Amino acid sequence: MSEKRKIAVVITARPSYSRVKTVLTAIQKHPELELQLIIAASALLDRYGSAVNYIEKDGFEIAAKVFNVLEGENLTAAAKTTGIGILELSTVFDNLKPDIVVTVADRFETMATAISASYMNIPLAHIQGGEVTGNIDEKVRHSITKLADYHFVASENAKKRVIQLGENEAMVFNTGCPSIDIAQEISKHTHLTFNPYEKYGGVGSQPDLSNGYIVVMQHPVTNEYQDSRKHIEATLRAIQKINKPTLWFWPNVDAGADGTSTGIRSFREKYTMKNVHFFKNMEGNDFLNLLNASLCLVGNSSVGIRECAYLGVPVVNIGSRQNRRDRGNNVVDVSYDENEIVSAITTILNRNNRSKSDVYGGGDAGEKIALLLKELPLQFHKTITY
Numbered sequence: 073m074s075e076k077r078k079i080a081v082v083i084t085a086r087p088s089y090s091r092v093k094t095v096l097t098a099i100q101k102h103p104e105l106e107l108q109l110i111i112a113a114s115a116l117l118d119r120y121g122s123a124v125n126y127i128e129k130d131g132f133e134i135a136a137k138v139f140n141v142l143e144g145e146n147l148t149a150a151a152k153t154t155g156i157g158i159l160e161l162s163t164v165f166d167n168l169k170p171d172i173v174v175t176v177a178d179r180f181e182t183m184a185t186a187i188s189a190s191y192m193n194i195p196l197a198h199i200q201g202g203e204v205t206g207n208i209d210e211k212v213r214h215s216i217t218k219l220a221d222y223h224f225v226a227s228e229n230a231k232k233r234v235i236q237l238g239e240n241e242a243m244v245f246n247t248g249c250p251s252i253d254i255a256q257e258i259s260k261h262t263h264l265t266f267n268p269y270e271k272y273g274g275v276g277s278q279p280d281l282s283n284g285y286i287v288v289m290q291h292p293v294t295n296e297y298q299d300s301r302k303h304i305e306a307t308l309r310a311i312q313k314i315n316k317p318t319l320w321f322w323p324n325v326d327a328g329a330d331g332t333s334t335g336i337r338s339f340r341e342k343y344t345m346k347n348v349h350f351f352k353n354m355e356g357n358d359f360l361n362l363l364n365a366s367l368c369l370v371g372n373s374s375v376g377i378r379e380c381a382y383l384g385v386p387v388v389n390i391g392s393r394q395n396r397r398d399r400g401n402n403v404v405d406v407s408y409d410e411n412e413i414v415s416a417i418t419t420i421l422n423r424n425n426r427s428k429s430d431v432y433g434g435g436d437a438g439e440k441i442a443l444l445l446k447e448l449p450l451q452f453h454k455t456i457t458y
Contacts, residue, residue, distance in 0.1 A: 084112045112160070138160040225244065251356075377399050
């Protein structure tokens with residue numbers, strides 16, 4: 073029997089885990105693949121809702137942990153965090169000796185994974201390349217595309233874009249988005265299947281959710297990080313005006329996160345938010361169930377563009393963070409303007425229909441990616457196509 077092919081998957085942030093959970097499961101189940109799961113950066117930090125407990129609870133063994141996040145939530149800390157990540161991941165890769173390294177999406181920490189693997193001549197697979205958003209994530213995403221050897225993209229437009237960047241067409245695969253695999257299962261339950269207050273705690277009032285609720289998830293935008301407090305305050309005022317039960321999630325560890333967090337805390341101290349409850353984190357399945365049963369999502373998370381498109385959950389997408397990303401008809405785009413946000417939410421709440429889209433795949437991405445990881449030739453050199 074031939075030796076198992078070792079696949080190192082690096083998770084650097086809490087959303088990345090739920091985004092590739094079905095890939096991890098498919099790798100783990102494949103008789104000819106060995107999963108080497110590496111947890112790094114903000115995925116280890118309790119302040120941002122540590123993903124480790126969920127990962128271990130789901131039955132995944134963690135091969136290595138990399139603590140590399142510097143405090144600060146500013147541009148200097150982000151750059152230094154990436155540098156430390158390169159140092160630490162290089163040691164991990166040297167110890168584990170994977171056949172292929174898998175990196176996910178476009179958060180700044182993923183750059184460390186890509187650089188370490190590339191410099192060590194380890195074949196690199198990139199999930200969710202070829203998309204466009206217009207902020208620092210786009211620079212990271214396209215840079216990783218140029219470093220990667222295999223590309224598992226989530227849409228046809230993303231596939232075309234990766235090929236336009238000069239990548240070998242034979243190594244670019246539209247597998248769909250792995251997070252849609254989970255959304256497919258969740259779509260069967262249109263009602264809330266758990267009590268979020270009892271299961272996840274959080275802080276704030278506990279409004280009655282039985283007649284509908286809004287979910288808010290808004291992160292700072294890295295190239296607009298100095299305005300993050302102003303941006304979140306517009307959303308806070310809008311939600312206060314709407315006065316519907318609201319479940320609000322804490323931001324990612326990006327430059328500007330301090331401004332976002334300070335804005336929320338300051339607003340809470342100044343005003344009584346009797347209809348708002350705040351959470352740090354939630355298991356991926358529960359979060360999607362929560363979204364699917366909600367009236368709408370407000371903010372700028374990619375979950376509104378991806379999973380909510382498949383589920384048909386209405387989304388008020390605020391600002392530039394998801395600019396130019398493929399989207400379904402479930403999304404209403406607004407600027408950082410209190411009145412625009414209120415108007416968009418009001419319009420959505422008065423609608424009865426939901427618009428679903430399979431722009432990001434049909435729910436079988438994890439299996440597709442695992443099969444490709446087994447069958448693709450091991451290579452770390454580029455075939456020039458331009």
